[in-house]
Amino acid sequence: MPNVELLSEDSVSPEVQEIFAQLKEKHGEIPAPFRAMAHHPKYLKLVLNKMETVMGSDVLDLPTKLAIAFAVSTLNKCDFCISMYAKQLHGVGFTEQQLIEILAVIDFVTAMNHFNNGMLVKPE
Template sequence: MAIGVKLVNKEEASPEVKQIFEQIEKQMGFVPPTMRAMANKPEYLKLFLQKSQVAMGPGKIDSKTKLFVALTVSILNNCEMCITAYTKKLKEAGVTDEEIVELLSVIDLMSGLNHFNNGLMIKPTE
């Protein structure tokens, strides 16, 4: 559900958006609400998907690490949709509960340290 914009359904989508939705369904099994909202501006949806393929596709960083980064950013931005999606993807990639809790312990440690340093305005010495 989205507040403020209509979520485009496949049945009412333009032929261009229907084609994009079909590609998304092949990859994900469904069209997430976020992408259905983006479909109100098809050019942006296409750009987002291209960026996703470049950023999350093959590269120097392995896919599991990219998913850990995506989950970390989602947690820090408090995005329930993305936390759910990336936790599921990590589980599908074979990540254990222990590994996810370890990631959260690093996020907790570094967030606390960052707040401490920011609150006291501690500056780097080198």
């Protein structure tokens, strides 16, 4: 259960209703985190601007960004984000094997990090 009420379209200001309409058009729904953030409209706008800036940039392609987001979400143990990014990765053509490969990379790099930290191995 969320720590704050997930606001609905009819319980927010006209300004947030407009934001919700844009989210609904883009995502087919109003994602729960944005319904929670609606309690603080300035912060909601800041986060959406940041999302558009980062995810809308063409410096990295979208599948790469989604793979990074999936990996970070896995490390942060964010069930909502893991599910969302896995769905989006499937939507851009990732296979089951590719999702598992991302987790395999996390597993390998994490193990090497622990080994190097434990052995105090430093760059030369």
